[in-house]
Amino acid sequence: xxKIRVLHYINQxxxxxxxxxxxxxxxxxxxxxxxxxxALQGAFRDEAEIVSTIICGDSYFNENLDKAKEEILQMVRxxxxxxxxxxxxxxxxxxxxxxxxxxxxVKEELGIPAITAMYEENPGVDIFRKHLQIVPxxxxxAGMRQAVADMVPLALKLARGExxxxxxxxxxxxxGVRVNFFAEDRGSARAVDMLLKKIKxxxxxTEFPMPVFDRVDPAAPLKDLSSATIALVTSGGIVPKGNPDxxxxxxxxxxxxxxxxxxxxxxxxxxxTAHGGYDPVYANQDPDRxxxxxxxxxxxxxxxxxxxxxxxxxxxxxxxxxxxAKQFATEIGQKLLSAGxxxxxxxxx
Amino acid sequence: xxxEIERTGLPVVHICTVVPISLTVGANRIVPxxxxxxxxxxxxxxxxxxxxxxxxxxxxxxxxxxxxxxxxTVFEK
Numbered sequence: 001x002x003k004i005r006v007l008h009y010i011n012q013x014x015x016x017x018x019x020x021x022x023x024x025x026x027x028x029x030x031x032x033x034x035x036x037x038x039a040l041q042g043a044f045r046d047e048a049e050i051v052s053t054i055i056c057g058d059s060y061f062n063e064n065l066d067k068a069k070e071e072i073l074q075m076v077r078x079x080x081x082x083x084x085x086x087x088x089x090x091x092x093x094x095x096x097x098x099x100x101x102x103x104x105x106v107k108e109e110l111g112i113p114a115i116t117a118m119y120e121e122n123p124g125v126d127i128f129r130k131h132l133q134i135v136p137x138x139x140x141x142a143g144m145r146q147a148v149a150d151m152v153p154l155a156l157k158l159a160r161g162e163x164x165x166x167x168x169x170x171x172x173x174x175x176g177v178r179v180n181f182f183a184e185d186r187g188s189a190r191a192v193d194m195l196l197k198k199i200k201x202x203x204x205x206t207e208f209p210m211p212v213f214d215r216v217d218p219a220a221p222l223k224d225l226s227s228a229t230i231a232l233v234t235s236g237g238i239v240p241k242g243n244p245d246x247x248x249x250x251x252x253x254x255x256x257x258x259x260x261x262x263x264x265x266x267x268x269x270x271x272x273t274a275h276g277g278y279d280p281v282y283a284n285q286d287p288d289r290x291x292x293x294x295x296x297x298x299x300x301x302x303x304x305x306x307x308x309x310x311x312x313x314x315x316x317x318x319x320x321x322x323x324x325a326k327q328f329a330t331e332i333g334q335k336l337l338s339a340g341x342x343x344x345x346x347x348x349x
Numbered sequence: 350x351x352x353e354i355e356r357t358g359l360p361v362v363h364i365c366t367v368v369p370i371s372l373t374v375g376a377n378r379i380v381p382x383x384x385x386x387x388x389x390x391x392x393x394x395x396x397x398x399x400x401x402x403x404x405x406x407x408x409x410x411x412x413x414x415x416x417x418x419x420x421x422t423v424f425e426k
Contacts, residue, residue: 023385059386062367063366093367093370097369097370214375216353216356216377218360218378218419218420219360220358220417221414221416221418222414222415225411278385280386281386282386282387282390283386283387288390288400290387292407294400294403296407305411328350329350329354330356332353333354333359334357336359337357341359342359343360343362344354344362345362345407346354346362347363347365347382347389348363348364348366348382349365
């Protein structure tokens with residue numbers, strides 16, 4: 001049997017083009033393997049070969065979703081591989097969304113087997129888990145070796161068109177797909193078994209796990225903007241110059257609250273960003289590009305809004321654990337509520 | 350974060366560039382932004398023009414806060 005021809009998708013960082021300052025590079029294609037492709041190739045042994053690698057900037061992809069997708073699909077059509085692998089993306093949010101978007105498009109629009117891998121909290125998982133197999137990884141590239149070892153067997157099965165078993169057997173995020181099978185015992189016997197285990201306090205596994213929907217109903221709208229107090233919150237890491245509370249550039253363990261009193265305009269002299277997940281040049285030049293204090297002050301003066309709340313709340317949304325973000329926001333919400341704020345503008349980068 | 354703040358009952362508008370992420374995390378009022386490193390700006394514009402662009406987005410966000418919504422809504426205009 002001839003070798004399986006693999007096309008690999010990676011971002012500008014793993015492709016060796018550069019860091020955040022190069023996150024806006026459009027897609028390009030190179031022959032052979034690049035970066036993490038070396039590890040994949042090692043695990044493929046002689047069964048498959050990475051024939052080409054597509055490299056695309058994470059910001060370019062996410063800011064131009066449709067265009068980037070079309071450009072990359074065209075490259076994939078030209079190579080016409082037997083298998084498409086994207087990532088692994090670990091906990092890099094934009095990279096994960098890019099990997100899952102393009103792998104889904106390759107699978108659904110071109111009919112080519114596709115797979116990707118990332119950390120469970122990566123937003124790419126929840127957006128695309130129903131569409132394709134996404135293999136769980138650690139939250140940083142330190143888990144590369146394991147990620148490759150977990151991805152390769154499933155990837156090869158997909159490429160060979162072999163039967164793919166359930167998520168637990170094969171090691172991918174559950175897709176919510178139900179497959180009929182014949183159980184040994186009939187339903188009533190299985191139900192009684194489960195009940196007995198439950199009564200004894202033993203572990204049992206439901207056959208029908210309920211999906212968890214954690215949605216918050218939309219709050220009632222503002223009645224009168226001209227008397228409303230509006231607060232600014234950001235995950236874009238804007239802090240007073242010098243980052244006095246040392247909010248971490250990634251995986252933030254805290255948020256900051258800072259006064260806006262007397263600030264009509266944020267400048268490179270007064271504020272900066274602590275965020276390590278995007279190119280900070282533009283936010284550092286003019287922090288209003290992330291936290292729009294200047295225009296809100298003008299609207300306040302013109303009476304279009306009642307007032308801009310005197311404090312702003314900020315953290316770095318870069319690989320930050322969902323549990324941390326949740327805790328920060330619960331506290332921030334309470335503080336805003338007790339300060340008499342009426343509505344919130346939250347900006348994200 | 351949007352969701353946890355809105356849980357207190359305060360309306361929250363999320364200005365962000367990657368709308369699919371905002372939709373999965375459960376924001377109810379969403380205003381699409383310009384770009385990841387400058388959601389409310391554009392360094393290629395003159396300062397005054399850039400500020401107008403920012404004012405338009407902020408007004409759109411404020412308008413979103415005055416609109417009743419019963420499900421996730423993206424305010425494109």
